[in-house]
Amino acid sequence: MEQLRTTSVELARAARASYRAGTVGPTSGVAPGLTQANLIVLPRDWAFDFLLYAQRNPKPCPVLDVSDPGSPTTVLAPDADLRTDLPLYRIWRDGRLVAEVPDATAAWTEHHDLVAFLIGCSFTFEAALVEAGIEVRHMADGRNVPMYLIDRPCRPAGRLHGNMVVSMRPIPAGRVADAATISGRFPAVHGAPVHIGDPELIGIRDLSRPDFGDPVRIEPGEIPVFWACGVTPQAAVMASGVPFAITHAPGHMFITDVPDSAYHA
Amino acid sequence: MEQLRTTSVELARAARASYRAGTVGPTSGVAPGLTQANLIVLPRDWAFDFLLYAQRNPKPCPVLDVSDPGSPTTVLAPDADLRTDLPLYRIWRDGRLVAEVPDATAAWTEHHDLVAFLIGCSFTFEAALVEAGIEVRHMADGRNVPMYLIDRPCRPAGRLHGNMVVSMRPIPAGRVADAATISGRFPAVHGAPVHIGDPELIGIRDLSRPDFGDPVRIEPGEIPVFWACGVTPQAAVMASGVPFAITHAPGHMFITDVPDSAYHA
Known part of the structure; x- marks a missing residue:
């Protein structure tokens, strides 16, 4: 060891x-x-x-x-x-x-x-997802994870404000609960998803056009799962x-x- | 509810x-x-x-x-x-x-x-201890929890430095593991104990003379269990x-x- x-x-x-x-x-x-x-x-x-x-x-x-x-x-x-x-x-x-x-x-x-x-x-919990038999699409396809600036504001602090950035991984519907549970065991590195399913509800119009990173394939039967993302500070710098x-x-x-x-x- | x-x-x-x-x-x-x-x-x-x-x-x-x-x-x-x-x-x-x-x-x-x-x-997890049948001595006796300045330095930051303050609860030896597990489920409020047993190992000479709060009874078969304490900032203010x-x-x-x-x- x-x-x-x-x-x-x-x-x-x-x-x-x-x-x-x-x-x-x-x-x-x-x-x-x-x-x-x-x-x-x-x-x-x-x-x-x-x-x-x-x-x-x-x-x-x-x-x-x-x-x-x-x-x-x-x-x-x-x-x-x-x-x-x-x-x-x-x-x-x-x-x-x-x-x-x-x-x-x-x-x-x-x-x-x-x-x-x-x-x-969130890379920290990806290994745990893979170990549980959940494919992490951007890793499997050799791409950067897709990230989106959503319409949810962060709580401001002093001169800083801005919206949240999320990363997205498509997960087979039957494994979404597992992905939530497994990532939830890593609260210090974003933890459980902040949103599961319909991207429009968080202001994402087109999954194929991420604000950062690369788009990834979404196969039939897969649900887009969104995790809070550490690019959020860059959104605050901009805003x-x-x-x-x-x-x-x-x-x-x-x-x-x-x-x-x-x-x- | x-x-x-x-x-x-x-x-x-x-x-x-x-x-x-x-x-x-x-x-x-x-x-x-x-x-x-x-x-x-x-x-x-x-x-x-x-x-x-x-x-x-x-x-x-x-x-x-x-x-x-x-x-x-x-x-x-x-x-x-x-x-x-x-x-x-x-x-x-x-x-x-x-x-x-x-x-x-x-x-x-x-x-x-x-x-x-x-x-x-740490009061936050005391209710969970009591619910599990673990007596919280200072509550049972209507006293303030005993707190001790120990010899373990905190990691300094800028102009601030100081040692850790811990709170102590005597727990029957057979329930110490339970107390550690239960409090560990509350990581945002000090979490699991920082020390279990021999007080001298963390620089406490006399349990009957706490630096803050009141001394409490320790019955035969009970082990002193120490949790990190939110009075630690006051120790940093002093130091x-x-x-x-x-x-x-x-x-x-x-x-x-x-x-x-x-x-x-």
């Missing part, structure tokens, strides 16, 4: 080293068994508003760790550098996406007091006109040294 | 009204079935450090709600006034306890931007020399309108 654990941490380290060296690509399926995290980095002046936004909206924004101001490190992977070890970053100014870059070192120098927030990711932020690019997550099982309730 | 629920919320309202009118006394057993919360109020300048301290130490500091700066209200009991509706408050200056008062209105006027944090309380804070007095909690069952995982 200890051997297994050591080996998978080495996979996480190798993946981060590869991203640091310039590799770009979605992280779904990379370093299986290790928790992946969403990233949002804000100046210290915005850090309380954001941490409060996360506290008030724990399903889309479950906080796994917060760096000290100015530090690009995290207890979730002590040897990692958050400026370089994700495959792809987004730079935001005044709520607008201005660049996607494979290295955030230059952007990180613009403020001396940046605070990095690592937010849970609130945050002056400066660095985030991961959707689907291009931070790979930690923490096993998925650590977030099993 | 709806009738029952309405009635118990009325008990919570009546208790708050009584404290507002000047009644002073511990809240254990008051408005049964309604969640009680620890209170810590800090100037906005300290709010990020504290919210981060809570995020990094979720067992002793599970955040149930945070007020907007300057607002003495909470979603946990929309008609309550946090300045008056607790039975007893403590006022802290430069890390020292300077007063205990039944009304915090005057202290609250000293800063325009106070932020109130409501932290989960860190926080310039100004208002807290509840230990055992004199804020009674919310939220049923205990809401925090059952």
